[in-house]
Amino acid sequence: MHKEITAQAKQKKDEREEVLKEIRQLENRQKILENKQRNEERKARTRRLIERGAILEGIFPLALDLPGVEVKAFLIALSHLPGAAELAAKLPKSGDKP
Numbered sequence: 001m002h003k004e005i006t007a008q009a010k011q012k013k014d015e016r017e018e019v020l021k022e023i024r025q026l027e028n029r030q031k032i033l034e035n036k037q038r039n040e041e042r043k044a045r046t047r048r049l050i051e052r053g054a055i056l057e058g059i060f061p062l063a064l065d066l067p068g069v070e071v072k073a074f075l076i077a078l079s080h081l082p083g084a085a086e087l088a089a090k091l092p093k094s095g096d097k098p
Contacts, residue, residue, distance in 0.1 A: 056071070057063050063071050078084065 060074070063074070066074065079088070
């Protein structure tokens, strides 16, 4: 009887260790997937910033020689021109389909 109880206890311990191992594996898999998602989001943001920077430089070649602070000031000044707010309001919002 004692051997039977010991065997059952060992079996339960083994099952518990197996479940804990599976939990650790799933947690690691989750971390891997989260890292992959963050990397994809970072790549998409980098691509978007590069594309928009290229558009800015294409339309305003002077932006090539300006430091970032001056480009920002230039864009702010543009945004204060008459009609800029109305034009911006007509642009599709993020997530809207054209």
